Amino acid sequence: MQVVPTRSAFHLTLLGAACTLTGIGLSRPVAVLWGGALLLGVVLARAAAKWGAARSRASGFEMVWDDRRRLIPAVRGAPLEVFAILTNRDSRPLEFSELALMHAAGMEARVTPRSGIIPRGASVRVRVELTSYCAGPCGVFGLSIKTSRAPGLFVVPLLFSNPLVILTAPESHVLGARAIKGNRCQAQPRRTVLSREIAEFRELREHRPGDPFRRIAWKPSARRGKLLVVETEEKFDADVWVLLDASLELSRGTPGKTPKESALEHAASLIRARLEAGQRVGLIVYAGRELVRIHPEPGRRQWLRMRLALTEEVHTADADRSALSIFELEQLALEHISALDPRLADGGRQPVSTEQLEALTRGAPYEPQPIFAASPHERALRTYLRAFGIDSPPLDTDERPRSERRLAAILGERTFKSGRAGEVIVVGPPPDAHSPKELLSALERVVTRGTSVWFHAVGSSMEVSEAEPERSEVFRRVKRARLEAGLIESRKILRARGVKVLAVSHQRPRE
Incomplete structure (x- = not known):
């Protein structure tokens, strides 16, 4: 158990040591005794603080969540309120300070009160305000607290590991008429070769x-x-397809502020608006490979199915999309398991078997979708971390060419070549002069069959490093100019093939 000295303890230790050395140098026994008494008092205060914290934990000092749910649904950017209860079953009052919430990246938390005194045999209700900015499962690992006893010279940090998972869905905004209805705000879905009049x-x-x-x-x-x-x-039953680009490049940046989050929100808004208009909507999420495919259907049930897919299945936890090696995965899992139960991993020194990981995952708050991995042990590690809301950073490779070839293969399918799709909306970066020729040819063929094709362009993040704040605005302007130049070039290339481009900002719209 770690014991942390306060500033008063540090000052008293320096004073006691100085008095002792001064008394020895000047042959003053009284000064030596006084300095020694100060040092002895500091040592006893440290022992008392450690013993008091151990006694409080042994007597049942605990933290539980007021809400019995361990999986709490939320919407990205919307505040969420949960309550924790701290109970002191000791016969002495307990003073605590620096109460803080441990959570995954991409979340903001505010805890009140942060300090106070818990009377003996009483409880304190702690209010936690959470805001998640990352779509998907976001882990809340527990509370950290510092306790102290009289005379208050030392504090003992304690950790209450009581995991929750906040399942964050992308927010669906009310879009403008141009984004919703596509080609010059047309009032009806476009008639295609195979569309039927109803x-x-x-x-x-x-x-x-x-x-x-x-x-x-x-x-x-x-x-x-x-x-x-x-x-x-009169209506036409031509399908609307939303194709979402989930390339690794869009997942890079500060968690919660990446272009991927903007693309997810925009895709969710498009899907909801079209389904509420009574149209049949399908969804394909692609990167270097196809991640999600939901065939066109109308109605609210389709919206719930697509929203769940955007929430749970667009991530970088798979082995071919994650930057974490098997060694880093084991270190993260051991660190988390040690906080849950130190006996299982011997304080983080003993490896955990695949069977133990699978057993712990079954008791996790969240049951993730199947994870792609090279071996059963790696799959168990990645599934365990995903089940507790611990996300993985994206792999640092250029996936853009593979994603564009995958999009060309999707557009070359019979569904799109035959004209069954009345409208295709691609949410992601539009192709440029360096894009493969097969993609441009596939787009041209789809337009020739009477399908309206749109690119809702989501560019890279405007974030810059905070290490040089005086240059940050210059970097933003240069990056914005490059993105705008690239968008102009893409519009010129796609306009010649009958494809339209709509720019979408990666920033969340203000309330």
Whole structure:
């Protein structure tokens, strides 16, 4: 158990040592005794602080969450409130300070109160305000606290490992008409080669000159003694496909502020708007390989299915997308297991077997989707970390060419070549002069079949290093100019092939 001295303890130790040395040098026994007494008091205070903390833990000093749920749903950027209860079962009051929440990157937390006194046999309710900016499972590992006893010269940090997982869904914003309806705010889905016309009944009205003869409702006209016409609303059942680029380049940057988060939110907003308009929407998430495919369907159930896929299945925990080696995975898992139960991993010194990892994962707050890995042990490590909301940084490789070839292969499928798709919206960086020719050819073929194709361009992050703040604004301007120049070039290339481009900012819109 670690014992941390306060500033008062440090000053008293220096004073006692100085008095002792001065007394020895000047042959003053009284000064030596006084300095020795100070040092002895500091030693006894340290022992008392350590003993008091051990006694409090042994007597049942604990932290539990007020909410019994261990998996709490949330929306990205929306504040969430949870409560923790600290209970002191000791016969003496306990003073605590620097109460803090341990959580994954990409989250903000505020704890109140941060310090106070817990009377004997009483409890204190702690309020925790959480805001998550990363889509997917985000781990809350527990509370850290510093306790002290009279005379308060030493504090003992304690760790309460009580994990929660905040399952954060991307926020769906209300989009503008241009982003929702695509080609110049067209009121109806575009008619394609294979789209079928559907006539939905709206009302019966009196006949007017110029109404088609086939729309006369003869039986109601006979009953009412006047000509009535069936008023219908024509719709087309052409599918809308949203293709989301999840390349590794879009996941780099400060957690919660990456272009991937902006792309997820924009895709969720598009899907929700189109489904609420009564259209059939499909989703494909791709990178170097295809990650998610959901075939077009209408309705609320489709929205829930797609929102869950965007929340849970767009991540960098797979072995071919993660920057963590097997050694780093074992170190992270051992560190987390040691905080949960030091006996399992012998304080972080003993490796944990695959069977132990699988058993611990079954008791985790969150059950992740299957993880891709090269071996069963690596899969168990990655699944364990994902189940407790510990994310993996993206692999530092250039995946852009592979992603563009994958997009070309998707657009070359029969669904898109035959014209069954009425509209295709690609959320991600648009192709440029360095893109493979097969992608540009595939886009041109899809447009030729009557499908409207849009690129909703999400660029790289505008973040710069904080090491040189005086140059940060210059770097932002240079980076923004390069992105705008690239977007102009992409628009010129795609406009010649009938593909339209809409720029999407990576920043979250202000409330």
